[in-house]
Amino acid sequence: MLSDELQRVQLMATAHHGPDARRAVLLAALTVAATVAAYVLLRGVWRQTSVLIGMTAGTAVAVTTGLGAFAPAAGGGFALPALLPFGTPRFDLVAALPLLLFSLTTLAEITGQTVLNSETVGRAPTPERDVPRVARADALVSLAGGLFGTSLMVTSAENIGIGRLTGVRSRFVTAGAGVLLVALGLATPVTRALAGIPEAVVGGSALVVYAVIAVMGVEMLRRADLSGTGTGNLTAALALTAGLLPLLSPNLYAGLPGWARTVLGSGVVAGTLTAVLLTALLGRSGRRDRPEDDDGAESAERSTRDGARPPKGPH
DSSP: OHHHHHHHHHHHHHTSOTHHHHHHHHHHHHHHHHHHHHHHHOOHHHHHTHHHHHHHHHHHHHHHHSSSOOOOOSOOSOOOOOSSTTOSOOOOHHHHHHHHHHHHHHHHHHHHHHHHHHHHTTOOOOHHHHHHHHHHHHHHHHHHHHTTTOOOOOOOHHHHHHHHHHOOOOHHHHHHHHHHHHHHHHOHHHHHHHTTSOHHHHHHHHHHHHHHHHHHHHHHHHHSOOOTTSSHHHHHHHHHHHHHHHHHOTTTTTTSOHHHHHHHTSHHHHHHHHHHHHHHHHHHHHHHHHHHHHHHHHHHHHHHHHHHSOOOSOO
16 A cells, blocks of 8 residues: 555656656655654644644645645536436457456455454454445445445555544444545535645655554564464565565556556555465475474463473372
């Protein structure tokens, strides 16, 4: 997630040359600085809105200094979504296969995000109960949204980062935000105005949020058992490498077919598929080695207990 956002900022900066690229980087840096300053210096509800304050400050700086431009999208009035805007649905196997891969990636992403969200609100994670519920809700919303021409519904990791930054844990706030988003989606003048926020400002704010998510992911890895000679450390290392390759070398898969570039060109998709495949391939060998280690550990623990236990008999 963080790698995808970094790649977006990198592409945004390299899309222009010379002064334009420098202005974009400077504007993103000023937005990050304003967000951090608001989070450190303010208290209460103002601190909870530090990301919004950073975006507002970044937009104001862009307009007043010429580092960027506030250009709302054209149009006006209100609009309702149209049913089946692309015509009657038809099944296309070639188009469906990449989406199936993305769906598998989404399932893995849902698992981690559900655990992180539970920990963020101070609740003991119960993945076996909560993850299927989240997956079914995403599938239902994706099916309903597809009727109106929207993309697949995925859980938003940035919302978890916002929850960690603000400390707001109320379900009523989440429901209220959902109602507000629906209202803003229908009030097209507002959405067109929001579309005018400079890309560098949006990128700078997103970097802060995704950086928080990255730290939360590191915390999850720290709790995982990656020590010893097991396969977990190798799986994590190769999955991380596959996820970073599209960021470090954007043209690495340029010579591959389009479907392969779609799958491997996303750090989240490539890293998740690598982790799933390696777990399936190496998990059996890991289970084969584990009983001996467990028996040895149990024997050593039993010997220690027996040696430390005082002899039975009358005192």
